[in-house]
Amino acid sequence: MLWRQTLKENILLAGGYFLLLTLTTTLGIWFWPDLRGAIEEWAGIASFFPIEGLKEVMLRIQEEGYWAYFAVQQFFRGGGVFGVAAAGLLGSGLIAREADNRTAEFLLSRPVSRTRILLTRWGVGVVALSLPLLLAAGVGAACSPLVDESIPLWAALAGAVHTSLFVVAVFSTTVWLSARSTHALQAAILVLGFMLLQFALYLIKVLWHFSAYNLVDLDVMLPLARGVYPWKESAALLVWIGVFVAWAVKDFKKRDF
Amino acid sequence: MxxxxxxxxxxxxxxxxxxxxxxxxxxxxxxxxxxxxxxxxxxxxxxxxxxxxxxxxxxxxxxxxxxxxxxxxxxxxxxxxxxxxxxxxxxxxxxxxxxxxxxxxxxxxxxxxxxxxxxxxxxxxxxxxxxxxxxxxxxxxxxxxxxxxxxxxxxxxxxxxxxxxxxxxxxxxxxxxxxxxxxxxxxxxxxxxxxxxxxxxxxxxxxxxxxxxxxERASRVLHIRFRESVESARLPVGKEWTWKGDGLSWSLHTTGNLEAALACLKGLPIASCRDASGGLEEVFDALYGEEKTL
Missing domain, CATH: 3.40.50.300 (P-loop containing nucleotide triphosphate hydrolases)
Structure with a gap:
């Protein structure tokens, strides 16, 4: 019942997120032959921008080819940008919307524990955010032969799993803020503002080590093509998720509505 | 429970x-x-x-x-x-x-x-x-x-x-x-x-x-309409009763019980009698006025 209600409330957002990921993946693959044929010109254009991160990306694509391009499109942009936006929007309303819409009294007077409410909703959010990433990665792997490229399905899915952990970590942080906020927008602004700051840090060479985006960048994703899964980074993301989910449960349990 | x-x-x-x-x-x-x-x-x-x-x-x-x-x-x-x-x-x-x-x-x-x-x-x-x-x-x-x-x-x-x-x-x-x-x-x-x-x-x-x-704390009021005009001297007198009105239409206000009030009406030419006693609303007004705390 709880999961159905949560899914129904968020189905449009989850569906839109999946469509956006699939569409941009397909368009990205379609554009690859043009980029492949003029990679040095594109790298030259990128070098004019004072953004070290962008130059680094172009260099990696030149060196590693299609897999680096796919990883940037699929994981860094798909998860790190669209995924983070979806996590912020979905997570912010998870609890705070009950206060916003004044439905908290109706929900919390049911004989169901607050822990179960939060974890069920969090679980639905995890599926709604991760499944589109996995499906879009599968679609990307399946479409690659259309541009005379191939990537192992295992690597595409493993990359999607790791990116999902990053998105879920942002989502869990948003859920924690949502459990403390009286307005969904408050939680969304806070987390998206924080992630924007993280992204800005990543683009500055001397500060990029302090950015959370280090956990999903090309350094982490490129070894996947050689069958090396980023266990260390995944473990760090799991700890991040665990801490914020535990805080969210604790704060939600003691909150008055 | x-x-x-x-x-x-x-x-x-x-x-x-x-x-x-x-x-x-x-x-x-x-x-x-x-x-x-x-x-x-x-x-x-x-x-x-x-x-x-x-x-x-x-x-x-x-x-x-x-x-x-x-x-x-x-x-x-x-x-x-x-x-x-x-x-x-x-x-x-x-x-x-x-x-x-x-x-x-x-x-x-x-x-x-x-x-x-x-x-x-x-x-x-x-x-x-x-x-x-x-x-x-x-x-x-x-x-x-x-x-x-x-x-x-x-x-x-x-x-x-x-x-x-x-x-x-x-x-x-x-x-x-x-x-x-x-x-x-x-x-x-x-x-x-x-x-x-x-x-x-x-x-x-x-x-x-x-x-x-x-x-029981609320006021007891009976609105009485008589078949013929009744002078105040004809109405029964009691310590807990007060009459208001004239001629055909009178109100009996009592702080006692209604049974005794009804009994005193015996013999009068009553055309109709309606209970207009106060209810919870009157109790509410009284309570919130005096702020009696348990």
Missing amino acids: IRIENISKSYDGVAALREVSFDVGKGEILGLVGPNGSGKTTLLKTLVGVVRPDSGRAWIAGVDSTEDALEARLHVGYSPGDPALYDSLSVLEILEFAIGFHPQASLSLGKQFLDLFGVPLEKRAGKLSHGMKRKLLLSQALASQAPVLILDEPMEGLDPEVRKTAEKILVEQAGQGRAILMSSHDLAGLERTCHRVAFLREGRLLDVGKLEHFL
């Missing part, structure tokens, strides 16, 4: 409830009365764990709701004061959602109540009027088949006909042994349904007792 013992709650240093204590027995309807901000909703929310009390304890069907709110809520059919619902869900989906956590709930009973109140099952909650939402909330509380019903202003926004139907249902539910605690501003409605009444003011319990006990 409901026992409240010294419940206190404050928000940012402002007391919302101050050591409130009373109980509601099996088969009893207790009406919770008080002006806006008197603490009625906070008290009801406290009983189901939506709000945590600062101190005090409450038991529902023997379960300490301040210790184990989840277990206590299994015994409660609750209708919130704020009729806010999930707008994207249909009436039927909300009913299923609301009663789905109650092991003893009956979906068919819920549908029967909704049918009785004329609430369409397929309509989205977002499209329902205020009154329709109230009916849905009342229906789900009744369909829970819980031994305790806690209803925050269940009659607010209902038209008089539906209100009477709902009152009749509540009296029947109490007759089946359910304990009902309901808040309301409709004092006439409470007079028709409640066995006992509790008055709150600024978080304090002013008084609690049987309805008759309060009604």
Whole structure:
């Protein structure tokens, strides 16, 4: 019942997120032959921008080819940008919307524990955010032969799993803020503002080590093509998720509505 | 079935409830009365764990709701004061959602109540009027088949006909042994349904007792119309009686019991006699004027 209600409330957002990921993946693959044929010109254009991160990306694509391009499109942009936006929007309303819409009294007077409410909703959010990433990665792997490229399905899915952990970590942080906020927008602004700051840090060479985006960048994703899964980074993301989910449960349990 | 013992709650240093204590027995309807901000909703929310009390304890069907709110809520059919619902869900989906956590709930009973109140099952909650939402909330509380019903202003926004139907249902539910605690501003409605009444003011319990006990405090007035003009000298005189009026129409005000007043009317040419005694509203005015604190 709880999961159905949560899914129904968020189905449009989850569906839109999946469509956006699939569409941009397909368009990205379609554009690859043009980029492949003029990679040095594109790298030259990128070098004019004072953004070290962008130059680094172009260099990696030149060196590693299609897999680096796919990883940037699929994981860094798909998860790190669209995924983070979806996590912020979905997570912010998870609890705070009950206060916003004044439905908290109706929900919390049911004989169901607050822990179960939060974890069920969090679980639905995890599926709604991760499944589109996995499906879009599968679609990307399946479409690659259309541009005379191939990537192992295992690597595409493993990359999607790791990116999902990053998105879920942002989502869990948003859920924690949502459990403390009286307005969904408050939680969304806070987390998206924080992630924007993280992204800005990543683009500055001397500060990029302090950015959370280090956990999903090309350094982490490129070894996947050689069958090396980023266990260390995944473990760090799991700890991040665990801490914020535990805080969210604790704060939600003691909150008055 | 409901026992409240010294419940206190404050928000940012402002007391919302101050050591409130009373109980509601099996088969009893207790009406919770008080002006806006008197603490009625906070008290009801406290009983189901939506709000945590600062101190005090409450038991529902023997379960300490301040210790184990989840277990206590299994015994409660609750209708919130704020009729806010999930707008994207249909009436039927909300009913299923609301009663789905109650092991003893009956979906068919819920549908029967909704049918009785004329609430369409397929309509989205977002499209329902205020009154329709109230009916849905009342229906789900009744369909829970819980031994305790806690209803925050269940009659607010209902038209008089539906209100009477709902009152009749509540009296029947109490007759089946359910304990009902309901808040309301409709004092006439409470007079028709409640066995006992509790008055709150600024978080304090002013008084609690049987309805008759309060009604006895209200003034007793009989409007009498005579068949022929009656002079004041012809009217019986008593220490507890006062006559007002003239000629054909008189009012008898008494502070004593009505039986004695009626007996004194024997022999007078009465065309009609109407009871115009004060009710809970008069008691309410008197109580909130004197601020008697228990």
